[in-house]
Amino acid sequence: MAAGTLNFDGVDYPDGKASDPRTLGWMHGAPPPTDKRIGFRGDQFANFPEQRWSLSHARELMPTVNVWRGPLGPSSLGEPPHAHDEAAIDEFAFADLQGRERRWLESLFDTYTDGIVVLHRGRRVYERYLGVLRPERPHCCFSMTKSYAATLAAMLVHDGTLDERQRVAHYLPEMRGTAYEDATLREVMDMQIGVAYSELYSDAKADVWNYSRAGGFRHRPPGYDGPDNFYEYLRTLRKDGEHGQAFAYKTPNTEVLCWVMKRVTGVGLAEMLSQRFWSPLGCEQDGYLGVDPIGVPMGGGGLNACLRDLARFGEMMRCDGAWHGHQRVPAAVVSDIRGGSDPAKFATAGYKLLPGYSYRSMWWVSHNELGAFEARGIHGQRLYIAPQAEMVVARFASHPIAGSAANDPITLPAFLALGRMLQGA
């Protein structure tokens, strides 16, 4: 392996420092030199190392809808981290899953971290921005979007607006004849759906790319004649296996769930996120969601948020749904999520790095000693909530490999070890 590179699946990639988009000069100049431009066509924005820039600039590449932070000023996250806390964490040592000792700060580069903040007892003890991310700049959340969306759904179930035992076709008659016709909302929320759909990001022919193209999130080649929006795509999905038997991670589940919420409430995802989270939590910056050609946001992965606002959401979930003394999510909803679902139904999915996990309302529940539960997104997005350590870690990254399995060998032990240290602090 050459210096300044990291090897994944037999391929050398420039490491976190060597791929810093400022060093590489992406999109600098007027105009940027031809070989330093990042555009939408041909999905160039999604290449590595271009994505080290584009994951912090998604709205400059595609249509988006605003998630308004509301009329009030930002809520306090307390004073900035103390220098001695940050220095201690920078030097903090832990063993990765291969047993190699690593230092925290160096590990940020090896996980292509764009920004990371650690809250302990609600106070920022660590906050770093690398590459082109800035505190006020939203970053792609990818599938962490799902945890936001399904928390909203769980709130609507809790207040009786939705019935989790009802089947999808009850709410969306046009989904009759699809895989979802006889799936209950709860099966959708826990991703126990038997549907023919592949989400193997390393496979260029996986369904997830057709799904993205339908929504306009990937370049459509000339002559494209596939579905023209997310809803059209969802109606093409057919059943494969039975519902309720096993966890199977499929992004369209979230899209179906968001469609149900919109149909029943009349309130779109962007507005609901603003009303339920962004405004009540006093978020610092507006967020946004990528939208398809008919204005439907991608509930399965389209959210962009700034790092501190992701941390606010995590801290609220850590505090049983309360934020600064106000209950924003019913405690019963948070408790249900933290309790997880049946680990046996998760185990069959074969996530070797996640032994003992379960998946509940689109959160990944570790059932570990810290009671940790996570929102996870491709390329290293992570919100790690560890109630027993009174710790929340929010991280944005632009890892060359989509799947979390590429960064989990560092990420999981790092966060667990830091939680243990803070637990004793």
Add this chain to the structure above:
Amino acid sequence: MAAGTLNFDGVDYPDGKASDPRTLGWMHGAPPPTDKRIGFRGDQFANFPEQRWSLSHARELMPTVNVWRGPLGPSSLGEPPHAHDEAAIDEFAFADLQGRERRWLESLFDTYTDGIVVLHRGRRVYERYLGVLRPERPHCCFSMTKSYAATLAAMLVHDGTLDERQRVAHYLPEMRGTAYEDATLREVMDMQIGVAYSELYSDAKADVWNYSRAGGFRHRPPGYDGPDNFYEYLRTLRKDGEHGQAFAYKTPNTEVLCWVMKRVTGVGLAEMLSQRFWSPLGCEQDGYLGVDPIGVPMGGGGLNACLRDLARFGEMMRCDGAWHGHQRVPAAVVSDIRGGSDPAKFATAGYKLLPGYSYRSMWWVSHNELGAFEARGIHGQRLYIAPQAEMVVARFASHPIAGSAANDPITLPAFLALGRMLQGA
């Protein structure tokens, strides 16, 4: 003319009430019915009455870059308007340019107003939102963008960063051989450029549409092989006539000016607007700019802002560049703009409704009894600053006709009469 319609150029259009996008149900439903969708393809978003929705939702249709409002909370615009002030203005009567008596409130519908705020001595005396505009929702500014951009340029001239006597090719060597090679920055700023380029919005073959397509702001038909971005387009422009002789309104002038600013300062338009205006004025909401396929914002028309932030900018210009006791634009810059340029060079352009006007640093200067100067944008966008009346009017609209000549017969006498009334108040 049928009831509920207005006739322009021999064509009946639904009037302001009949074309309210809420009544028409645009983009409502999950999904919206096929005939209620507004998309980018085929330029459907730009049709009337669709644009009554799309001018308040531009970012949902195309890539944009954020104009950050900065780290501080919004600056005060004082208390909301008093009900008695608003009622008085609603009933306020004036004669339009055809001599017909109109009431202010009714005139808002006849000018397809989406939102309007009137400041008197810095205090809001009137504020109305119609259709789908909301206080926190940015609206297309169209060519009011030019006044923002050229005010920045005038500031850079004032501080010596730019030399208004220099020719464009001095700053942009790649513009040699184009119309702009021997044009001075001042000629560009005052739009006294001899360039073959037509901006007749009612002509579907006018150059302005090619320009928009180059930037990706209009749908490109299959097989499009024209310029791929704004800069490429600008390099195709050839000289026609002499510079410095007469005012001729051409949007690419602003684009060239913004290109010079970016080349010299290294700071993009979005960031400069944030640093110089949005943050120091304490704007309430982020603004944004539409960007082309290589990330270049459209300085000639791409800005979207919320109404109160447009009003803040106007109030600062009314107060000789000062905002809440801080000088944000040098008083000499504002004074130079308000002084206008040579009305004789403006007169030859043939604006029959704007007798005595001149054009300076991309502001329209009336030289009227109120000392009014204006930022103007197609479809009814207007920032009318009347120093002698201590009045600022900020208005967003979605008029079916692009050119201001369609709404000036109401707008100009309405604002002048209101200014006279407030002057005596």
